[in-house]
């Protein structure tokens with residue numbers, strides 16, 4: 001990372017643009033308006049009037065730059081600062097606070113905050129194939145982080161309305177492939193219905209589900225090749241059955257990183273943003289060194305993922321930063 005930070009693309013806007021172009025367009029620019037990738041029909045905006053980085057599409061007569069159609073579109077922040085922020089957020093295990101970005105990149109706090117959320121959006125995965133499959137093990141576990149913004153109430157079978165069982169905590173469900181990827185969800189309530197939906201929709205049926213003895217999982221567990229449990233209540237944290245290690249230690253390890261990071265770096269996050277912080281931790285976990293990714297590759301992937309993502313906040317004009 002030290003040598004990476006001396007990278008001239010982090011200090012020079014033109015070099016940063018070229019780096020972003022090389023990451024986003026390995027086969028040459030394509031038009032984000034009409035999808036044209038015929039290099040004969042794309043002109044580079046050079047010369048006295050045109051600015052470098054501006055391209056013209058002869059197919060639709062549109063203009064574009066490397067940031068069009070990405071979370072960086074219309075931002076006033078220099079590209080070398082964007083690139084550096086991508087690297088910082090992708091290489092630090094626990095995340096980087098808006099305060100640190102504000103100081104390191106010499107941006108206003110508001111601009112840094114805006115930027116961090118856009119990078120989280122770039123890290124967010126979408127439309128993924130189910131986890132597990134082929135008899136692989138997937139752990140499922142839930143935890144609670146922070147308080148909900150508005151206490152949720154629900155009626156029990158007798159119609160009595162009360163706060164949910166864990167009070168006003170925000171429930172998070174994590175699904176982790178043993179030795180592989182994680183996928184986390186902020187669910188409204190840690191109920192059988194909500195948890196089962198997440199489990200069903202994100203784990204392949206041909207998987208072996210590992211959970212603790214929580215009553216959230218037995219019903220949905222029957223829809224998989226196997227459902228094995230450890231009894232945390234009797235301090236059983238791993239059990240061996242015909243050579244299969246039954247535990248939820250990967251999920252708990254993930255929650256540990258998430259909670260230490262949130263506590264140490266971000267301190268407080270509004271509930272409506274929680275899913276985005278989870279996306280950030282998921283992204284780093286799924287591109288960790290153990291899976292063969294270095295800091296540079298991880299950042300390049302986040303930059304690639306910045307395409308096709310847009311994020312607007314009410315009251316935060318997109319062009320403000």
Ligand SMILES: [Zn+2]
Nearest residue numbers: 031034057060
């Ligand atoms: Zn076009």
